[in-house]
Amino acid sequence: MLLKASKCPDCERISIPSRTICPYCGKKAGVSTNIEVEGLGHIITFTELHMPPEGFEPPLKMALVKLTTDTMILCLEDEANHEEIYIGAPVEISSDSSDRFTFCIKD
Numbered sequence: 001m002l003l004k005a006s007k008c009p010d011c012e013r014i015s016i017p018s019r020t021i022c023p024y025c026g027k028k029a030g031v032s033t034n035i036e037v038e039g040l041g042h043i044i045t046f047t048e049l050h051m052p053p054e055g056f057e058p059p060l061k062m063a064l065v066k067l068t069t070d071t072m073i074l075c076l077e078d079e080a081n082h083e084e085i086y087i088g089a090p091v092e093i094s095s096d097s098s099d100r101f102t103f104c105i106k107d
């Protein structure tokens with residue numbers, strides 16, 4: 001799945017979701033270029049919440065994912081994922097019906 005992102009013209013780093021102010025160098029609104037990036041990467045770390053916020057079923061599994069573009073995003077486990085989660089696992093990112101990023105482990 002392609003993810004909407006923005007690329008800073010100064011530091012060239014990519015932000016997901018798109019931002020009008022670069023979170024890395026502070027470059028102001030209107031200068032970032034909107035792009036789409038492939039939602040592929042790997043798990044940097046993960047956790048499991050046994051008392052998640054209201055509206056979520058425990059255990060809620062979350063992972064910090066580093067995309068191939070070096071961008072880091074926090075994702076929830078996709079309900080279609082049945083693979084064991086581990087650091088370094090290759091993942092594909094999608095979004096759920098509430099526009100939250102979700103990950104599924106790809107072999």
Ligand SMILES: [Zn+2]
Binds near residue numbers: 010011012013023025
């Ligand atoms: Zn920047």
